[in-house]
Amino acid sequence: MGNTAVVVGGGIGGLAAAIGLRRIGWEVTVVERASVLDDTGAGISLAANGLRALDELGVGAAVREAARGQYSGGTRTPGGRWLARMDGAALERAVGTPIMGIPRSTLHRLLREALPAEALLIGSQAGPVQQLGAGTVRVGCGDTVLDADLVVAADGIGSKIRSLCFPTHPGPVYSGSTVLRAITEQALELRTDFELTWGHGAEFGHIAFNDGRAEWHAVLNLPAGTRFADPLAELHRRFRSWHNPIPDLLNATAREAVLHHDVNELRTPLPSYVVGRIALLGDAAHAMTPNLGQGACQALEDAVTLAAALAAGPDVEAALARYDAERRPRSQAIARAARHAGWMGQQLSLPLAVTLRNTAMRMTPARAATRMILRHHAWIPPRLA
Structure with missing residues (x-):
């Protein structure tokens, strides 16, 4: 079995895949079109399954x-009433770790530092991918041509390689929600580690970081492509009557720090994550809404599972078939669950529906809520040699 791979995409999933392949003895080149290899996202929550995958990657x-x-917090109404409390200690007892919050840029840096500089081809646009036969896949990168035994498509939700592999697939679609987010400029005295607040067709949440700063996000039901001349001023207007610390978080944010992206997803599942010697991974394979906080965790699961399958052999084709069989059912089920969580959570806007949801949440026992979380978090990674 050959042992050279090209990973197209230098995000969290692509870097994790490269680390995993190197840990099993493969030669890997990561091709990233951005001239600076970084992640400009705001913050991320990592559940036990993602953390276990990171453990296996070293x-x-x-x-x-x-x-x-994240030990304290939960879900609230705009007036501040608690709908559900988070019990991070109970979750830690159940799966060995609480959910953990970290800036995306920090996670990205730690993954980069686990790879040698020569493994990263930065500022290079991956061109056509050709399967040449005899187990060789060719990737054009400007004047450079890379031949490999495997190509990992980790090129995100707008994946060109996915379009090449599945030309009739409809691709990503708009979820109905758009998200604005940022990291505060200064530290705040927050009483909780993590919160979500649900209104009518709107959500505001925060993740507290080690240094006292926090990531916040605001999700709104709006037509695709909606943008604001002054996003921060618009959020002050929309959330001015919502409970603290929401106004404090907005006040602690620089205007230029606010990011605004529409939430897109692969609503039509792919029939396979593998075509020949091309393996799709992360958002390229199963882009999902963020309502369960599982997007990055699923990409990390992909990376470890792919590396373990290739380590077990007996050949690349058999390993990729096993990767597809293991990853596609779970990741697509979680994508469906995330979509449904959005429909029943942030996207609800009719007053009666919101009232019924809030009543159901207040009546749900904490143990039942923890069991629901464990369905997604209690994943054990395969071991890497």
Whole structure:
């Protein structure tokens, strides 16, 4: 079995895949079109399944040291009433770790540092991918041509490689929600590690970090492509009557720090994550809405599972078939669950529906809520040699 791979895409999933392949003895080149290899996203929550994947990749300890455990918080109404409380200690007892919050840029840096500089081809646009036969896949990168035994498509929700592999697939679609987010400029005295607040067709949440700063996000039901001349002023207007610390978080944010992206997803599942010697991974394979906080965790699961399958052999084709069989059912089920969570959570706007949802949440026992979380978090990674 050959042992050279090209990973197209230098995001969290692509870097994790490269680390995993190197850990099993493969030669890997990561091709990233951006001239600076970084992640400009705001913050991320890592559940037990993602953290276990990072452990298997050898970077879990560093990530835990840089992250903050989410022990307190929960879900509230705009007036501040609690709908559900978070019990991070109970979750830790059940799966060995609380959910942990970390800036995306920090996670990205820790993954980059686990790879040698020569493995990263930065500022290079991956061109056509050709399967040449005899187990060789060719990737054009400007004047450079890379031949490999495997190509990992980690090129995100707008994946060109996915379009090449599945030309009749409809591709990503708009979920109905748009998200604005940022990291505060200064530290705040927050009483909780993590919160979500649900209104009518709107959500505001925060993740507290180790250094006292926090990531916040605001999700709104709006037509695709909606943008504001002054996003921060618009959020002050929309959330001015919502409970603290929402106004404090907005006040602690620089205007230029606000990011605004529409939430898109692969609503039509792919029939396979593998075509020949091309393996799709992360958002290229199963882009999902963020309502369960599982997007990055699923990409990390992909990376470890792919590396373990290739390590077990007996050949690339058999390993990729096993990767597809293991990853597609779970990741697509979680994508469906995330979509449904959005429909029943942030996207609800009719007053009666919101009232019924809030009543159901207040009546749900904490143990039942923890069991629901464990369905997604209680994943054990395969071992990497």
